[in-house]
Amino acid sequence: MKQLLLIFFALSVLACKKELKNTKLSGEIFGTGYSIIYDSEINYKEEFDSLFYNLNKSLSTYQTNSLISRINRNEEVDMDVYFENVFNASKQIFYETDGAFDPTIGAVVNAWDFGPENSIINLDSLKIDSLMQSVGFNKIIINEKTLKKPKDAFIDFNAIAKGYGVDVIGEFLESQNVKNYLVEIGGEIRVRGINVEKQSSWKVGVEMPHFDGTQSILKAISLQDEAMATSGTYRKFKIDENGNRYAHIIDTKTGYPSKTNLLSISVIAEDCMTADAYATAFKAMGIEKVKDFLKNHHELKVFLIFENDKNEFDTLSLNGFPEN
Secondary structure (H helix, E strand, C coil), X not given: CHHHHHHHHHHHHHHHHHHCCCEEEEEEECCEEEEEEXXXXXCCXXXXXHHHHHHHHHHCCCCCCCHHHHHHCCCCCCCCHHHHHHHHHHHHHHHHCCCCCCHHHHHHHHHCCCCHHHECCCCCHHHHHHHHCCCCHHHCEEECCEXXXXXXXXXXXXXXXXXXXXXXXXXXXXXXXCCCEEEEECCEEEEECCECCCCECEEEEEECCCCCCCCCEEEEEEECCEEEEEEECCCCEEECCCCCEEECCECCCCCCECCCCEEEEEEEECCHHHHHHHHHHHHHHCHHHHHHHHCCXXXXXXXXXXXXXXXXXXXXXXXXXXXC
16 A cells, blocks of 8 residues: 555656646847746736836837936936946946947947948048047946936947846746746846756757858757856948958947957856846957956856858857856
C-alpha cells in the first residue's frame, strides 16, 4: 500500500509539472513589438498598457505633449519619476564613457539623416558647428524637480528608454510576486528565474547581421536574472562616394559620422536600461576602446560581431559572455 501511495504521489508531481503554463502577452509599443511571458494566471495587460502610456507620456520625442518634448521646447515643467530615473542613469553612463553615450546628440543625428538610397548628405560645416554648441549632457542640470539646459539643446532618450521600459515592466511583475518572467521590447530583454513551462533557463537569440534586411540567429544563449540589449549598425548605414559604409553613428566630439567595423554589440547587465545604454555607447567607441573599458567593468558581459581585416564576419566574447 505504501509503495502504491509513493507511485501515486510521483505521478501527481509529474502531472503538476506538465500543467505549469506561462501567460504570454504581445503587442506594439515604442514603434516596435513587445513580448511578455510570466508564470502567473493573472492577465496584467491593462496594467502593462497603463505603464506603457505613462512611459510614452514622459519620454517619447514622437509625442508633442510628452514631458521630454515640452522640455525640448524650453517649457517649465516638473520632472516625473520616469524622466528622473533615465536622466540619472544617462548622466552616469555619459561620464563613465567619456561622452560616448550622449542623449543630446539627437539633433545632430537628425541633421545627418539618410538621403536618397542611404547616401551621405554633405551638410554645411557651419550648420554642424552650430548644432554642436548645444551638445553635451554635462550641460543639462536637474535642480530639485526642474531642469535647466541650453536653449537649443535637444534631449533624446531613445537609446536608453526602450531598455528602461523593459525594466519597468519587469519591476512591476516582481511587485506582484512574479518570480519567473521574460520581458522583451524590440529585442531588448530582461529575465528573472526560469521558464516554468520548460523547467529551464530562458533561451534568447543573438542575431546574425544581414545587410539585406533578412533575419537569422547566430547563436542562442541562456540568461538567468539578467538583461541583454543589442545595438546594430547593419540596418542603418550610409555609403559615401567612395563606397565606404558609415553606420548611423555620430562622433559626439566632432558631429561627423564615424566609420566602424562593428556590426553588432550585445551587452548583458543586471538591468536592461544599463545594457541598452552601454550597447549604444560601445557602438561609438570601437573595439579597442571597448576592450579597455571592460577591464574595469566586469559587471558587463559583451559580445561583438565585426568585420575583420579580410572583410569577413568575426566575433569576440568579453567578460564571460555566455557561449550557449
